[in-house]
Amino acid sequence: MKLKTLVLSPQSRLDEVCSEACRARINDYFEPVWNETGRDYTQEELSERMAEAEVIISSWGSPSLTDEMLQKAVKLRAIGHAAGTVKNLVPKQIFAQGVKVYSAAPRIALSVGEYCLAALLTSLRYLPEFDSAMREGKWKIAGLKGRELTGSTVGIISASSTARAFIKLLAPFQVDVLIYDPYLSEEAAARLNAKRATLEEVMSCPIISVHAPKLPATERMLTRELLALIPDGAVFINSSRGPVVDAQAFMEELQSGRFFAALDVFDKEPLAVDHPIRTLPNVLLSPHIAGASVQGHLALMEEVVEDIIRGLREEKTMYEVNEKMWEVMA
Amino acid sequence: MKLKTLVLSPQSRLDEVCSEACRARINDYFEPVWNETGRDYTQEELSERMAEAEVIISSWGSPSLTDEMLQKAVKLRAIGHAAGTVKNLVPKQIFAQGVKVYSAAPRIALSVGEYCLAALLTSLRYLPEFDSAMREGKWKIAGLKGRELTGSTVGIISASSTARAFIKLLAPFQVDVLIYDPYLSEEAAARLNAKRATLEEVMSCPIISVHAPKLPATERMLTRELLALIPDGAVFINSSRGPVVDAQAFMEELQSGRFFAALDVFDKEPLAVDHPIRTLPNVLLSPHIAGASVQGHLALMEEVVEDIIRGLREEKTMYEVNEKMWEVMA
Numbered sequence: 095m096k097l098k099t100l101v102l103s104p105q106s107r108l109d110e111v112c113s114e115a116c117r118a119r120i121n122d123y124f125e126p127v128w129n130e131t132g133r134d135y136t137q138e139e140l141s142e143r144m145a146e147a148e149v150i151i152s153s154w155g156s157p158s159l160t161d162e163m164l165q166k167a168v169k170l171r172a173i174g175h176a177a178g179t180v181k182n183l184v185p186k187q188i189f190a191q192g193v194k195v196y197s198a199a200p201r202i203a204l205s206v207g208e209y210c211l212a213a214l215l216t217s218l219r220y221l222p223e224f225d226s227a228m229r230e231g232k233w234k235i236a237g238l239k240g241r242e243l244t245g246s247t248v249g250i251i252s253a254s255s256t257a258r259a260f261i262k263l264l265a266p267f268q269v270d271v272l273i274y275d276p277y278l279s280e281e282a283a284a285r286l287n288a289k290r291a292t293l294e295e296v297m298s299c300p301i302i303s304v305h306a307p308k309l310p311a312t313e314r315m316l317t318r319e320l321l322a323l324i325p326d327g328a329v330f331i332n333s334s335r336g337p338v339v340d341a342q343a344f345m346e347e348l349q350s351g352r353f354f355a356a357l358d359v360f361d362k363e364p365l366a367v368d369h370p371i372r373t374l375p376n377v378l379l380s381p382h383i384a385g386a387s388v389q390g391h392l393a394l395m396e397e398v399v400e401d402i403i404r405g406l407r408e409e410k411t412m413y414e415v416n417e418k419m420w421e422v423m424a
Numbered sequence: 425m426k427l428k429t430l431v432l433s434p435q436s437r438l439d440e441v442c443s444e445a446c447r448a449r450i451n452d453y454f455e456p457v458w459n460e461t462g463r464d465y466t467q468e469e470l471s472e473r474m475a476e477a478e479v480i481i482s483s484w485g486s487p488s489l490t491d492e493m494l495q496k497a498v499k500l501r502a503i504g505h506a507a508g509t510v511k512n513l514v515p516k517q518i519f520a521q522g523v524k525v526y527s528a529a530p531r532i533a534l535s536v537g538e539y540c541l542a543a544l545l546t547s548l549r550y551l552p553e554f555d556s557a558m559r560e561g562k563w564k565i566a567g568l569k570g571r572e573l574t575g576s577t578v579g580i581i582s583a584s585s586t587a588r589a590f591i592k593l594l595a596p597f598q599v600d601v602l603i604y605d606p607y608l609s610e611e612a613a614a615r616l617n618a619k620r621a622t623l624e625e626v627m628s629c630p631i632i633s634v635h636a637p638k639l640p641a642t643e644r645m646l647t648r649e650l651l652a653l654i655p656d657g658a659v660f661i662n663s664s665r666g667p668v669v670d671a672q673a674f675m676e677e678l679q680s681g682r683f684f685a686a687l688d689v690f691d692k693e694p695l696a697v698d699h700p701i702r703t704l705p706n707v708l709l710s711p712h713i714a715g716a717s718v719q720g721h722l723a724l725m726e727e728v729v730e731d732i733i734r735g736l737r738e739e740k741t742m743y744e745v746n747e748k749m750w751e752v753m754a
Contacts, residue, residue, distance in 0.1 A: 204572070204574060205570075205572055208545060208548075208549070208572055208573060208574065209549060209570075211541075211545060212542070212545030212546050212548070212549050212551060213551065215538060215541060215542030215545065215546075216542050216545070216546045216551060218538075218542070219538070219539060219542050219713075219717070221542060221543065221546060221552075221708060221710060222551075222552060222555060224709070224710040224711060224713060225552060225708050225709050225710065227711075228695070228702055228709035228710065228711060229702050229703070229709070231697040231698070231702065232711075233693075233694035233695065233711045234694075234711045234712075234713070235711075239713075239716055239717060239718050239721070240535075240539075240713065240716065240717045240718070241717055241718050241719060242534070242535055242538055242717045242718070242719040242720055243538060244534060244538065244719070245719070262596050263596045263597070265595065265596050266592050266593045266595050266596065267593070363563075364563035364564075365558070365563065367561040368561070372558055372559050372561065373559070378551060378555050379554070379555050379558035379559070380551060380554040380555065380558065381554060381557075381558060381562075381563045381564045381565075382564075383549075383554060383564070383569075383570065386569055386570065387549070387569060387570045387571055387572045388569050388570070388571050388572070389571060389572040389574070389575070390572055391569070
């Protein structure tokens, strides 16, 4: 008996997050109910389908599950989210009900890791500055010489999945990696080829990358005092969440021009059209796309579908989210 | 008895290519004659000093050695060039005379390798486009989504030292590497975790990086027909020499906008102020700085000095150039 499986995403979203092979796999392994409405379901439409659902596959735009829906979901065994956080997708009650929850967030982290290395190397070598100067008709720029990454020290804030993806890509560069993470043991740090460090030590590194989730405990954790520790000439990368940083103090530091920042996230998003950060020469800006890549997105549904299948077979899973993880999830 | 050692570079150049530790090492191990003129020696000034020289240390700007100078250089045992190619620094006759020749070119290659990965990741993720759009007050760009490097195929033209440095940095990305190099054996390719391929196969890869030296045999080797093989959406990187490419055909391909190019070298350098390539949206331009980095330059003299010392002690050397290498050197 194949499991009745609600695929919540309409065709347009499936084109982004579900390969042809994955559609075939879903048709083969499950008894899917594809969303043929041409748009996301409303909460009412989803609620009406809960009684029959044994598996649910969701993605960006899918309606949130409520406690009321869960009461109807008497057959539900698993929900797999082909996207990031499930914090707002499922209520805490789902875990008590014994439904397995899966999130493809760790797959997204791989794209974030590549963004971090791209932004770092580009910033170290002043590629945007050189490109701009070339477009203005110039050639060499007196006094401007790029820096190598090899042999440097990289400070990491929070040993999240994006940090781990980034650290893996640093392997050939023989860098020293310092991590601040209150939940990371010495042994776990050693397995990442890194050393535990204080927030002050990490903020004093010539390269700093922020990977902290947005939680009450991390809000404004990078205070004015900590931002003042960033060395002159450093590269500061934020691919996690803007509000982790004291926005006012950060803007003042950036305006001094004494270090470079690659910023994919901001205090308020979308970034205000006339925000002064848009005019600074010492920043590389992008619109919260560190996790967005063609290949990364297209792999999302396949990753959770395969993990749901592993879970149903009682094999080891990769993407399961338990109640404890859900609680600290951004 | 310490060896009388001419250090040809004046103070201003030493500040770039010679660390304090390296100066101390030269003072300690050799009997140096530092260039106190505040500028590079003329050929006449160098010629006058050849009779006493047992070791010569040169860098960018140092005068070339001529056959006439070599006739006077009866005590000369080694010359170490704290820069790239020695093709124009020493005449072929130097090898017959038994003088050991060293070049720090492989150290420069490490900076080129970092440039290639920087340019590649930046181009794949459209970081310059996103940055420009952000500066124009925009946020997300409809339809623009970056690509991951992980799992892709990288085509390499020429297994030079810069190619090897680049390939090492690709290790965590699990890419397939195809190399075109007529002098590379299957076994040598396998040691680089790469496969030998035809020029046509390499030019059909979604990522292509040119590492061929400028030699008669490589001039215009990337013909119009080969350039036409570059797939739509590809990233083409040239960090070696501009004239390897058919300039006219390449410009036409770039103007079609069907692929992206990261270009550090050009057919004629410096690039003409009004060259139309400066206005294309699908290029990342830099002024022949792929090999230029603060750390890379500062290591150059140390690398050749230590290698000269290894050579004098008859230990295994890293940077020695023999006659055969000199002949194929750019």
